[in-house]
Amino acid sequence: MKHRLSTTMLRGVVTGFAAVTLAACSQETSMNSETPQTASSALIERARGLEAPQVEQRPVTIEQVGFTRVDEFQWIKDENWQQVMREPEALQEDIRAVLDAENSYLDAVMEPTEALQERIFQEIRGRIKEDDSSVPQPHGNYEYFTRYREGGQYPVFSRRPIDPETGEPAGEEEILIDGDAEAGDFDYLDFGNVEHSPNHEFVAYAVDTRGSEYYEIIIREVATGAVIATLTDESTGDFVWANDSSTLYWVWRDDNGRSKRVYRQNRNGGTSELIYDEEDPGFFVSVGSSDGENYIVINAGGHTSNEIRVIDAADPAGEPTLIAAREEGVEYYLTEATDRFYFRTNADGAVDFKIVSAPLDNPGRENWEDFVAHRPGVLVNGVIGFEDWLVRSERENALPRIVVHEYATGEEHEIAFEEEAYSLGMSGGYEFAVDRLRFSYESPSTPEETYDYNMRSRERVLRKRQEVPSGHNPDDYVVRRIMAPGHDGVEIPVTILHHRDTPIDGSAPLMLYGYGSYGITIPASFRVTPLSLADRGMVYAIAHIRGSMARGYQWYLDGKLELKMNTFRDFVSAGEALAAEGYTSRGNIVAYGGSAGGLLVGAAVNLQPDLFAGAIAAVPFVDVINTMSDAELPLTPPEWPEWGNPIESAEDYQTMIEYSPYDQITETAYPHILATGGLTDPRVTYWEPTKYVARMRDRRTDDGLTLLKMNMGAGHGGASGRFDSLRETALNWAFALMVTGLADGEVEDIAAE
Incomplete structure (x- = not known):
């Protein structure tokens, strides 16, 4: 079915990572091999001296299918939330005060990195051809x-x-x-x-x-x-x-x-x-x-x-x-x-x-x-x-392919590609x-190439190669695919990108990205944004975990409903394997995911908090039990087949409560946390990250950072302008560099300039 610019109502819109797909470049590398365990981060110490907001607790007892829970922050959900979606100015004043205080605190914590954020923003923008156009x-x-x-x-x-x-x-x-x-x-x-x-x-x-x-x-x-x-x-x-x-x-x-x-x-x-x-x-x-x-x-x-x-x-x-x-x-x-x-x-x-x-x-x-x-x-x-052809895309063992079938003869042929990890698209x-099929090819190090393919002659014509104005040499980067051993013996594909000068001896920090829900598979494609991390010595990895369809539909089925915990354990297993193979070390990983990927991040840091130096949960679906128990919310009834129905099923309730990030926050030490949200977001409502941050800050036993960035003028996808959205990415990246010790030296260098 043709559907060129559809709007899909799922928690399947991944922000940050997947938001920008134009160009990339190589910058001068600024390597810092110190791990956060040994690095003395002046930025973190300064931030610890700032007073964080303390959100008022108004406990509510909720009884449901034989279980009882207490939610001290449920009041942050505006009773007239439907009106707020359309008229943000209608938000209750006490709730607005909480969001404003969180934004002010985040600004104060990140203030020393503003010049670094600007540098990252300009780097990423410099990789984008501003007067770009699609192939007609x-x-x-x-x-x-x-x-x-x-x-x-x-x-x-x-x-x-x-x-x-x-x-x-x-x-x-x-x-x-x-x-x-x-x-x-x-x-x-x-x-x-x-x-x-x-x-x-x-x-x-x-x-x-x-x-x-x-x-x-x-x-x-x-x-x-x-x-x-x-x-x-x-x-x-x-x-x-x-x-x-x-x-x-x-x-x-x-x-x-x-x-x-x-x-x-x-x-x-x-x-x-x-x-x-x-x-x-x-x-x-x-x-x-x-x-x-x-x-x-x-x-x-x-x-x-x-x-x-x-x-x-x-x-x-x-x-x-x-x-x-x-x-x-x-x-x-x-x-x-x-x-x-x-x-x-x-x-x-x-x-x-x-x-x-x-x-x-x-x-x-x-x-x-x-x-x-x-x-x-x-x-x-x-x-x-x-008229004469049927073209299908297939995926086997986390790699895509295109197969062309001719009706008249019944003959089929595959369009071949060679890299270890790559992404394909077709139109x-x-x-x-x-007889013309248009397809695109890219990899984490190779900018997108758009081809017109003659299905009869089997000739391909390059119509466009993604231009990187500031320059990009794919040979400056290494792309690898490893198979991480899972907790139950399965092999989890992991795509890795790093600069060729980054030592693979366990000293490098690493950002681990994942999603793992709805069968959505994150492709091994070219992104402009991770290069700013790779150029600074950070390894970037994508875990193709269960809950996606990276290894087929069964891979999805094995990561939903009563098997949902496999998704989170796979992500942890991927991080442990990357540490074991020298791409990073334990406690030197920043977890990153958006929307349902934010659920992944929240669940993973609850499972193994000491594996991570930090976590970025973008518009995160973290208040699972409360959200899936509210039948008025846009996505709740449609998503009971994905997560279960805790309103009617005690078994589903028990399954969810065991991984729900908000409900599983305990009195223990956690990595540094940055959560983001959008006030008018109908998919993951603003109160989910707000409640999560409030409870995390209240219960964690260490003095780590717990930050919330609430966009008061946007929804699920964040800022809408192609450059404005890059500033949100720059903030995330500055946070990742700060919590892994890579930002201190660069902030000092910028100040010296």
Whole structure:
């Protein structure tokens, strides 16, 4: 299903690590091999002399499924939180005072590193080509692309005419949507879907100016630039055009932040027509189009099952037709071919998914025929359909591959790659009757390369190599893949990046990144941000732990529900293996994760606090029991299949309470902690990191740092501008350098300058 700029309502948006994917460079290395055990950190000693906020305790006793717990900070959740998501100024004053005090304390602690943060920010920004643009995608007599201007914070969506015979540009750029102009005086701006109409005369786009993920859908006439309608300000940012270029289908978000309904509406506004209404609070709705753009596709899905309805895109007044009714544990995803539908599905026990096909006029499950059989351990990760080709992405043993199938001959071939660890992406574009596949290749040391691949001749043409303005030599870095032994004998893939001059003798500090939920797999891709750590002598590693699908769908199943503890133990095992192999040493690791990855960080430091020098928990899902017991929160009912339901099940409650970071904070010594949050975040609400920091500071027995950075004008993704978000990364990196002893010398050097 085509869905070019979707908004996914999961705790699966990873901040910080995955937020920036443009360019990187090599800086002069500043190596400091002292470990925090031996380094005398003046920055840490200074910070210990500052007075931290003490949050008032108002204990509440909660009885649930036979268990009792006491929450002394539950009052930090505003009773009118739904209003706060839309109107941040409505926050209770006593809660605002807590957040302001935490931000002031963080600023005071990090004040000596401000110049270091600025240096890191400028380094990362220097690796980004500011006037960058995407490789254009042809569609009819135009090619469409996105670009940034020099100094611009937001994308510019554009097109230019092309010669239909040669495919070459045949005219000047036309700006469809100017992101910088749209931002205006707003402190926050995020685009949802952005799509031109099939007749190329109109462009529709979704914008959120609060960070709450409620989007306006705006329609412009391309020829004049005039806004002709604003359809709604209650969408998920998810919509699609019908083929008449007059009708749009869009998804509505309810007061609790859930995507529940699909509406049909004319581009000129007017009355919207309800097309689909999802009654199950555990299912969210999305809308898109099939690869050949002949069908509008409505998907209603939970974590373990879904069902799809289609509407003839040439008959926008038509009614949705159900493909196959939802069935517990069965997922299926649609791809259109010339005369058949193809489905990627786990039906019939296909744990790692298989591909089946069915006729367009009778696509029900009773007519599904195996096309690519299930192969245990080989995950079918995605499918793109063309008129003559079906392309699938697969993953085996944490490495991706692309396989091309020709319908006429039945022949298949794989596109080959050689590095030890790498990442692939692929795109079908707007056009269906073509032999061209666009794919991208990158690794932690190799900037992204975008290719057009001729599936018939098997020739690849490099269309773009990610440019690094300040310079980047991949040979300056080493990329490795090791298999860490897990607590139960499994092997956990770990991707490693370090500067070639960093000694691998146990003396280097290390940042260990992980996620490990929802089946989301963190790729071994090129990131501009970790290079600022690598250039200073810090090793950077990604643990591909259970709860992801790095080693197939079973890898995901083995890290959820009653097996969730495997995720956290795998992360600890990865850290211990990295220390054992000399990449770092125990107590010299900074744990880093965002969203559900923040849960990972919180659980890991509870399990093995002495393994870590510090921990960065970005928008962390740490108050697990309370959140999963609140059925009004946007993600709670949909995520019971992921975590369990502690409202009804004593077993689920017991499982969660044993790893919930907030509930497992004990009176012991902990690493230095930095947690972040966003006031209007609907996925991980602001009170989770706030409560976590308050309880951690109250219970820890050492004098380590416990810090909270609350963004008062943003949601789950943090600051929206591409450069503003880098300042948040610079703060995180300065914290990591400070707690591992690497910052002291550099701060002194900067002061001397």
